Amino acid sequence: MSTTSSITLFQILVCMFFVTTSAYSNSSNIHYEAFFNCLSKTSHSHIPIYLPNTSSYNSTLISSIVNPRFSTPKASKPHLIIQPLNESQVLAVVICSRKHKFQVRTLSGGHDYEGLSYTSNQKLPFVMLDLINFHSIKVDIKRETAWVQAAATLGQLYYNIAKKSPVHAFPAGLGPPVGVGGHISGGGYGALMRKYGLAADNVIDARIVDVNGKILNRKSMGKDLFWAIRGGGAASFGVVLSWKIKLVRIPPTVTVFTVTKSFEQGAIPLLHKWQYIAHKLPKELALLTWLRKQNSTREVSFIALFLGKSNQLLQIMNESFPELGIKREDCIEMKWVQATLYFFQLPYNGSLSSLLDRNPTRRYHFKSVSDYVTKPIPESALQEMWRRASEVDLPYISFIPHGGRMSEISESEIPYPHREGNLFSYLMK
Incomplete structure (x- = not known):
């Protein structure tokens, strides 16, 4: 299936409803009574709804916003926050929003970087459909x-x-x-x-x-x-x-390591060589890199997840990337589920209950940009990236290697075309 022929007229019409509804009256002229009557007739059960003039509105909205950049007074806010309790109530919200000319913004976790699930730049009335109760x-x-x-x-x-x-x-x-x-x-x-x-x-x-x-x-x-x-x-x-x-x-045992290099320890030459290696490593090994500020200095961390034991990982690293100098004491064997905590910098040796916490450990204002790289970045450009990152308050740049299975899947299999030929992606945040 080609990407150019996969979007039908039906899908375009759907998109117009959920994202780009035509202009209506401003919020001061909105009347909710007809909308509420529609919900009552369509769902036949009570739906939790928060209006801007209710006491719980602000706390409910703020708890949904991961990026505080969108919690300022100037940011657009939903005219209603609706938290349906079951599927029939979701149907009612969609039907009545369409009938009464509300856009629908759907929120599942609130981590979209541009706040699209709880803001709108079109100055049109919209409801936030918060699916917080749908977590089975x-x-x-x-x-x-x-x-x-x-x-x-x-x-x-x-x-x-x-x-x-x-x-x-x-x-x-x-x-x-x-x-x-x-x-x-x-x-x-x-x-x-x-x-x-x-x-x-x-x-x-x-x-x-x-x-x-x-x-x-x-x-x-x-x-x-x-x-x-x-x-x-x-x-x-x-x-x-x-x-x-x-x-x-996955195997019952996986291996992780984190090795951090400073500028003086050759971080940039190592990052430059990483570009030629990471996408060619065995599929079982993901070697990510993060350029980040630590104690007012810039460092490059190499973080690995290997689906296997440490002796196998050491052999691969010694053959493919000996310059990184990975030692046995750098490697930690654990279960895969522990690795999900390790990568989020949470304690991984005790209870797994922190995986159940919906609230992020950190909330800070940020703007992110990302791209995909098909040719290695010259070392001189990496040096300049390092210099500029040191001049601004940029928390980190992450580099995620492609290759392996990513190169085997057709670029038109799903609407994610960044497959064969992409060495890695990066995210600046």
Whole structure:
């Protein structure tokens, strides 16, 4: 299926409703009574709703905003925050929002970097459809699948998989508080993607509410819409209620390491060589790098996840990247679920309960940009990047290697075309 022919007229119309509804009256002229009457008639049950003049509105909104850049007085705010309790109430919200000319912004975890799930730059009336109550996870180890509702977090998913099996996982992101709904709909990359691809590559079914307020699954939505929601931003096409995902197999023991180099220790030459190596390593090894400020100085950290034991990892590193100087004492063997805590810099030797925490450990104002690299960046350019990063208050730049399974999947398989030929992606934050 080519990417140019996969968006149909139906999907364009859906996108117009959920994202670019035509202009209406401003907020001062909005009348809620007709909207509430519609909800009452359509859902036949009480729906939790917060209006701007109610006491719980601000606390509910602020708790949903991960990036405080969008919690300023100038930021646009939803005219209503709606937290449906069941699927029929979601249908009612979609139907009545369309009827009464409200945009719908869907929130599962609130981690989208541009605040698209709780703001609007179009100055049009919108409701925030907060799926906070949709966090059920049903793991079927026998079939190696799971149904995950949209507002479940990655940490909750990892926790529930680990409870059922020590040799199963799901290839998704490094942030446990991130909501599954938006993460998968944008592609969803993480430390297992070189072995198993993106999170969206491992979706086998979904339940979505369309513009007409109907629940569709993979069969009833058709192949084009199912293609579009896996990496193309599902909120543009409807409201994802849940994903059915394929679990992947991992060994009972994985190995991690973090080695940090300063400028004086050759961080830039090592980062330059990393570009030629990381995408060619065995699929079982993801070697990420972070350029970050630590104690007012810049450092480059090399962080690895290897699906196997430390002796195998040491052999690979000594053969492929001896300049990094990895030693046995640098390597830590653990379970995969512990590694999900390790990568988020959380304690990993004790209880796994921190995976269940929806609240991020840090909230700070940020602006992010990212891109994909097809040719190695010259060492001189990396030196300049280092210099400029030292001059500004830039928390970090992360480099995520591609290759492996990522190069084997067709660029048109899902709406994520960055496959073969991409060495790595980077994120400046």
